[in-house]
Amino acid sequence: MMDQVDNAANRRQFLRFLAGSPVVAFTGLSAFAGDTASSPPANLPDPVNWRALLTQDLIKSPGDAINVFDFELVARKNVPPGHFGYMASGIDDELTLRANREAFARLQLRPRRLNDVTKVETTTELFGVKWPTPIVIAPTGGNRAYHPDGELAVARAAKAHGHLQILSTVASTSVEDVVQARAAPIWFQLYATQKWEVTEALVKRAEAAGCPVLVLTVDRKAGRNQETYLRLRRSDSQDCSGCHEPGLKGLVRMKPNFDGIDVSGLTSLESPNLTWDFVNRLKDATRMKVVLKGILTAEDAKLSVDNGVDAIIVSNHGGRAEDSGLPTIDCLPEVSKAVAGRIPVLVDSGFRRGTDVIKGLALGAQAVCIGRPYLWGLGAFGEPGVERVLEILRAELEVGMKQCGVRSIAELSPAFVRRA
Ligand SMILES: Cc1cc2nc3c(=O)[nH]c(=O)nc-3n(C[C@H](O)[C@H](O)[C@H](O)COP(=O)(O)O)c2cc1C
Numbered sequence: 001m002m003d004q005v006d007n008a009a010n011r012r013q014f015l016r017f018l019a020g021s022p023v024v025a026f027t028g029l030s031a032f033a034g035d036t037a038s039s040p041p042a043n044l045p046d047p048v049n050w051r052a053l054l055t056q057d058l059i060k061s062p063g064d065a066i067n068v069f070d071f072e073l074v075a076r077k078n079v080p081p082g083h084f085g086y087m088a089s090g091i092d093d094e095l096t097l098r099a100n101r102e103a104f105a106r107l108q109l110r111p112r113r114l115n116d117v118t119k120v121e122t123t124t125e126l127f128g129v130k131w132p133t134p135i136v137i138a139p140t141g142g143n144r145a146y147h148p149d150g151e152l153a154v155a156r157a158a159k160a161h162g163h164l165q166i167l168s169t170v171a172s173t174s175v176e177d178v179v180q181a182r183a184a185p186i187w188f189q190l191y192a193t194q195k196w197e198v199t200e201a202l203v204k205r206a207e208a209a210g211c212p213v214l215v216l217t218v219d220r221k222a223g224r225n226q227e228t229y230l231r232l233r234r235s236d237s238q239d240c241s242g243c244h245e246p247g248l249k250g251l252v253r254m255k256p257n258f259d260g261i262d263v264s265g266l267t268s269l270e271s272p273n274l275t276w277d278f279v280n281r282l283k284d285a286t287r288m289k290v291v292l293k294g295i296l297t298a299e300d301a302k303l304s305v306d307n308g309v310d311a312i313i314v315s316n317h318g319g320r321a322e323d324s325g326l327p328t329i330d331c332l333p334e335v336s337k338a339v340a341g342r343i344p345v346l347v348d349s350g351f352r353r354g355t356d357v358i359k360g361l362a363l364g365a366q367a368v369c370i371g372r373p374y375l376w377g378l379g380a381f382g383e384p385g386v387e388r389v390l391e392i393l394r395a396e397l398e399v400g401m402k403q404c405g406v407r408s409i410a411e412l413s414p415a416f417v418r419r420a
Pocket of ligand 1: 086087088100138139140141168169170189217293315316317318319320348349350351369370371372373
């Protein structure tokens with residue numbers, strides 16, 4: 001009886017705290033927080049999402065982080081609204097952006113018991129190279145928008161625990177400098193543009209820098225309405241003219257991988273003209289392996305294999321390419337089936353937890369790329385932030401594998417996943 005009284009009092013106190021909290025409206029919990037003092041409502045979510053309620057408790061150092069989301073709010077505070085909005089944004093209604101996350105909740109893991117998982121091995125192999133972890137740094141442009149150390153901080157963090165890094169064409173640091181900071185070969189992501197001479201020059205540059213693999217992004221074919229970016233930018237009081245010059249020439253001047261390349265005639269970096277002929281021409285123009293990033297269907301996966309592509313990244317650009325609403329984790333089974341082990345498959349978009357990574361690996365990916373989480377770490381604390389984000393993901397992956405009863409990535413299969 002006493003317990004019940006105490007619980008009721010605690011509950012009222014908690015709901016009063018909610019009512020006074022500036023984050024309640026933001027989290028959509030105001031409906032039950034409003035009538036706290038008199039009659040506590042029965043519809044308090046179970047479990048309560050404490051993270052959503054305690055957003056005022058920002059972490060002060062990377063070591064304080066409990067999960068990768070803890071970095072997002074600190075990055076939101078540190079990074080100018082325009083830059084943060086650009087990173088966070090999806091397209092239009094952000095259906096794809098949300099679908100990427102929601103799809104994981106519809107997939108359940110099927111843990112196996114009575115396997116000795118004292119030792120777990122997370123090594124994966126791509127093109128004959130063994131990586132200690134299947135967690136890969138996805139290419140993201142302009143990392144200095146989030147921290148002055150930008151891509152160099154990311155490279156050093158990747159180096160600390162042997163993560164593969166894919167560098168964007170539109171990085172704010174040159175491929176040569178990033179290779180040096182990573183102290184190992186990195187993969188180069190290519191925005192081909194619409195001009196073959198530009199493509200060729202970028203390819204030669206990446207090759208000369210020692211990149212063994214070229215990742216051709218095939219999902220940026222049209223303009224995009226990045227509403228979150230456009231809205232948050234309005235509250236940005238910074239004078240942007242010191243960094244951002246108008247027009248394409250102004251843009252590429254900020255992107256060192258274009259140094260010395262003639263971009264005359266180009267109006268954008270998008271490539272609406274890409275075809276399978278282009279892929280074949282690209283393959284003939286380089287000795288690097290050619291990977292396609294942005295494949296979502298069995299049809300295109302099969303064509304990729306037929307056209308001699310070396311690997312596929314199942315990606316919707318983190319919900320930033322189109323608002324189809326199609327989550328990549330749901331595309332992975334059909335792509336894996338079409339490829340049938342003939343070439344490696346990687347996946348990205350919305351991976352935030354070790355269990356997400358396990359679902360990707362179980363459904364046929366050899367590696368999982370992450371984008372925003374490491375940018376949150378970068379924007380929050382620079383290199384130590386990126387390191388901690390990667391550490392959390394590796395730790396969650398290892399624990400998740402143990403919970404599933406698997407000792408190596410090779411043991412994971414679709415049998416470990418069921419649809420809710
Ligand atoms: C701020 C930002 C910039 C990006 N820039 C590029 C890029 O230059 N080239 C590219 O192929 N993909 C780019 N992407 C997409 C990522 O490579 C990756 O597909 C995506 O971030 C994965 O989704 P996630 O952010 O949910 O992990 C970018 C993503 C973000 C968030």
